[in-house]
Every structure is written in C-alpha cells, then in structure tokens.
Amino acid sequence: MSVTSFPLTTDMLLADVIAGDGEAIGRLAGLNPVFAVLLEPEHKNAMAGQIRLGEAARIAEVPFDILCAVLQGRLSAAGIGRPDASGHAGPAAGAPVGDWFEQALSQSAPHLDVRPLLASGQDPFAHVMSTAARVPPGGFMVVDAPFDPAPLRRVLAGKGFTSLGRQLGAGHWRICWRREEPAGLDDAAQPPVPEPRRGPEPWQAADGTHLDVRGLQPPEPMTRVLDLIDAGTAECLVLHHDREPVFLFPMLAERGWSCLSVEHLEGEVRVTLAREEW
CATH class of the missing domain: 3.30.110 (Translation Initiation Factor IF3)
Incomplete structure (x- = not known):
C-alpha cells in the first residue's frame, strides 16, 4: 500500500502520512539511510513524530515534489541526483x-x-x-x-x-x-538554594508541582515521575533528584513533555519539566 489517497503538503507530519504503509520507511531509506533509524518503531526516536514533510525533504536533500513521488511509490530513490554540499x-x-x-x-x-x-x-x-x-x-x-x-x-x-x-x-x-539573553531579568536576583528533603509526595508551589525523589532506589524515581505525569494533573513539574535523569528524557518526550532546565545545586539536581504546547 502506498500513500496515494490524499494530497501531500509540507506541514503534514511524516509519521501520520506513512502510517499503515509498511514499505514507506524502506523507500525513504533509499533517499537517506538515516530515515531507517529515525522512523523504525524499535528505535523509539523521540523526534520521529515531529518531522514534517517539508523537513523530511530537507533531510533527504531532495525537492519536495521528489519526496512526495518517492513516498507515493511513483519514483524510485535510485538514480535521483544529489545536490552539492554548498547549502x-x-x-x-x-x-x-x-x-x-x-x-x-x-x-x-x-x-x-x-x-x-x-x-x-x-x-x-x-x-x-x-x-x-x-x-x-x-x-x-x-x-x-x-x-x-x-x-x-x-x-x-x-x-x-x-x-x-x-x-x-x-x-x-x-x-x-x-x-538568547532573557529580557527583564533583575540583576539582583538571588541564585536558587537547595530544597530541604520533603519526601516522595508531590506538593504545589507558585512555579508548579514539585516532586522530591532523592534517596529512592531505581526505578522508583522514574516510576513516580511517570505516574504523576500520566495522571494528567500537572502542567509543570520541578523534580528534585540525586542525579541528572538522562534516561527519563526520552520517555518524557514520548508523552509530550520536555526539560526546561537542569540546575546542579549542593545536595540536589533540580530539573524543571513542562508539557509541550504544539
């Protein structure tokens, strides 16, 4: 099955366009092998669902109409001329x-x-x-x-x-x-100070929901964060952690959340997370 039932535009999401087309990734990989890594579900690439068709054409380094023709199976990737590297x-x-x-x-x-x-x-x-x-x-x-x-x-x-x-x-x-330099900052603003340990129950503050997972053994910190986010009650989460939770970030991206800042303070790593608005 190929993508032929609807017109393609540059702002469409690539993941939506190729859904149900089992051969689409192979056709795209013929343009650029990196598509196989970006789009294969087993790789769980956090940005795969955000690639638009216009951006996919740039990744493939071909004009948009060529990308559409390859997606629709009207043109093979073999033999397509490649632009020079001056762009x-x-x-x-x-x-x-x-x-x-x-x-x-x-x-x-x-x-x-x-x-x-x-x-x-x-x-x-x-x-x-x-x-x-x-x-x-x-x-x-x-x-x-x-x-x-x-x-x-x-x-x-x-x-x-x-x-x-x-x-x-x-x-x-x-x-x-x-x-970029943030506008309107008060030069006299004080740097953040470490938060006293509060225990594993979340609490509310002016800057959002806070969660202290310091001292918990893996995977409990990750589980508590994901459970709180999946509950749908928080839009901004300030996480107090013993370390930078690098393995948490891809799971957050899959749920539409991202990391706004990471602060390494004495006795804690403070991570500010927020739900993306697309």
Missing part, C-alpha cells in the same frame, strides 16, 4: 549571526557529534536536551548531525535558542545554537 540554513529572520561558530569555539562551548549514536540506532535527543539545559544565557552549543535537524531546532527555539546551520559535506551538518 546552509540560517537562524531565524532578524537574529544576529556574527561569528557564532568562532565564538562557540573560543568559549569552549559543548560540542556533540550525534552521528555515531544515530548510526548505531540510538536516540540522541536526551543527550542534546540535557546539554542544552546547561547552556547559560548568551552561551552556545554545537551539534554535528547527518542532516539538518529541523524538528530539534524547532523544539529548542521554543526554549529560547536561535540556531545557525552549515552543511559541511554529504551527510554532515553542523548546527550552532545560542541561548
């Missing part, structure tokens, strides 16, 4: 660029290469989001990827990041993210 994707309109890559290098900004992770079938989303949460205002983060990660750029844009991308070669993009 680039810039930041949001009006955003200052400057020498971002040079600034990131001079600041020893974190630099992640997610290509080996994707090649081995691993999802790099949690690693990227964990690193992004530690980037200070005005700071940078650089990621090397096998394609322009438009869904990830969109997610991080919602968290105050502007991005600049450069295609360095076939299957090699480098994206530089800059966390």
Whole structure:
C-alpha cells in the first residue's frame, strides 16, 4: 500500500502520512539511510513524530515534489541526483549571526557529534536536551548531525535558542545554537538554594508541582515521575533528584513533555519539566 489517497503538503507530519504503509520507511531509506533509524518503531526516536514533510525533504536533500513521488511509490530513490554540499540554513529572520561558530569555539562551548549514536540506532535527543539545559544565557552549543535537524531546532527555539546551520559535506551538518539573553531579568536576583528533603509526595508551589525523589532506589524515581505525569494533573513539574535523569528524557518526550532546565545545586539536581504546547 502506498500513500496515494490524499494530497501531500509540507506541514503534514511524516509519521501520520506513512502510517499503515509498511514499505514507506524502506523507500525513504533509499533517499537517506538515516530515515531507517529515525522512523523504525524499535528505535523509539523521540523526534520521529515531529518531522514534517517539508523537513523530511530537507533531510533527504531532495525537492519536495521528489519526496512526495518517492513516498507515493511513483519514483524510485535510485538514480535521483544529489545536490552539492554548498547549502546552509540560517537562524531565524532578524537574529544576529556574527561569528557564532568562532565564538562557540573560543568559549569552549559543548560540542556533540550525534552521528555515531544515530548510526548505531540510538536516540540522541536526551543527550542534546540535557546539554542544552546547561547552556547559560548568551552561551552556545554545537551539534554535528547527518542532516539538518529541523524538528530539534524547532523544539529548542521554543526554549529560547536561535540556531545557525552549515552543511559541511554529504551527510554532515553542523548546527550552532545560542541561548538568547532573557529580557527583564533583575540583576539582583538571588541564585536558587537547595530544597530541604520533603519526601516522595508531590506538593504545589507558585512555579508548579514539585516532586522530591532523592534517596529512592531505581526505578522508583522514574516510576513516580511517570505516574504523576500520566495522571494528567500537572502542567509543570520541578523534580528534585540525586542525579541528572538522562534516561527519563526520552520517555518524557514520548508523552509530550520536555526539560526546561537542569540546575546542579549542593545536595540536589533540580530539573524543571513542562508539557509541550504544539
């Protein structure tokens, strides 16, 4: 079965379009093998459900009409001409660029290469989001990827990041993210202080629901967080933990939640989580 029953537009979600088409992933992988990693259910890639058709065409490095023809089985990926590697994707309109890559290098900004992770079938989303949460205002983060990660750029844009991308070669993009300075901050604001242990029952505060899982043995911290989120009673969750819960982030993404910040304080790691608004 191929996708032929409805017209395709750039803003459609790829996962919705190929649902029920058992051969679609194979056809897409003929354009770019990374689709097999992104879309295979067994890999549980956190961003797979957010890829739009226009973004899929950019990942495949083909015009949108070519992508549609391959999706619909009207055209084989074999023999399609590939563009050269001179393209680039810039930041949001009006955003200052400057020498971002040079600034990131001079600041020893974190630099992640997610290509080996994707090649081995691993999802790099949690690693990227964990690193992004530690980037200070005005700071940078650089990621090397096998394609322009438009869904990830969109997610991080919602968290105050502007991005600049450069295609360095076939299957090699480098994206530089800059966390914008928040407006209207009080310079005299005091840094957060560690929270006294409250026990495992959640409580409400002005900034949302709080949950203290310090001292609990795995997998109880993860279970308590997921149970609270699945109950549907919280929109923002401040988690007080003994360590950074990197294995929790992909499960949160599957539920429409993301990490807003990670603060390493004396005696606790404070993680602020929020439900995404799409």
